[in-house]
Amino acid sequence: MRARVAFSQASASYETLDRSLSVFMAIFYGYNIGVDISIAEAKNRLPELIRAVEGGANIVITRHGKPVAQLAPPPPERRKVRLGQMKNRVQLLDGWDAPIDPDRFLQGDL
16 A cells, blocks of 8 residues: 555656656757646746746646646737828728618618
């Protein structure tokens, strides 16, 4: 009985070690790999996870083993908003906002 308990504790610690190792690799080596991490661990290691995301890693945050959120790098470059670019390019015909007769509309005469 004691051996089974020790083995289950050891396998649990190996799983934790494996998960921590993948997070460590993503953070310090910048591998472009996906990492699953629990909410509690993400809360404790948020600055490290953000550094990993800056290095190109995708982090999936899980709750009870189910994905609930993802940390990913932003798009490479955002497009600047240029207001007024369509000015004088769109022309509306006269009467475009005139009231529509429902009977003619339903007959398809418009």
